[in-house]
Amino acid sequence: AQKITQTQPGMFVQEKEAVTLDCTYDTSDPSYGLFWYKQPSSGEMIFLIYQGSYDQQNATEGRYSLNFQKARKSANLVISASQLGDSAMYFCAMRENRAGGTSYGKLTFGQGTILTVHP
């Protein structure tokens, strides 16, 4: 079963506009973490933002915010004021906790969304 689903293979946005990248997840674990990464054409994985399942507020990091809707099991990434340098592949990932409450770092990734920012 697919645990992380990114339904948008590609997205386009005009420079300075906001864009939302979708991510839904599936888990029966009440304690989990959700991550977003950016992978530019150079290939490295750049950590953007993290949301814990028990966090009351949506995570924000500069121009990045995570629209966390727990009941719908969605964790969409919102990029405000898009810049040309935001053009990249974006991955959503989930870390589930082992039974017993301790977590470890094994991440499950979605297929990714290619974002293209137009001038």
Added chain:
Amino acid sequence: NAGVMQNPRHLVRRRGQEARLRCSPMKGHSHVYWYRQLPEEGLKFMVYLQKENIIDESGMPKERFSAEFPKEGPSILRIQQVVRGDSAAYFCASSPGVGQGATEAFFGQGTRLTVV
């Protein structure tokens, strides 16, 4: 304060040769995770190691692949008798230990393996 260091960045091997990929975790980190990214796909978990122990190798192919994280030195992902299908980017991530939060979030720059 160096991040997760992987080397080499690019590795070319002929079919049948061995590939050795190295990962030096961030300072103070004793847990290492290896992931593989095939072209046009997301990262797939391979193995989780602590110093001198393999904790979870559920994502490792049954044959030709092995990983270690010795007491001293980097973690090594070893692929014996490489085939064209092993061509991929291999990423390493490290963490200081089991815990909550985003501590396991940081990856190395990856090793791009090409099998010719």
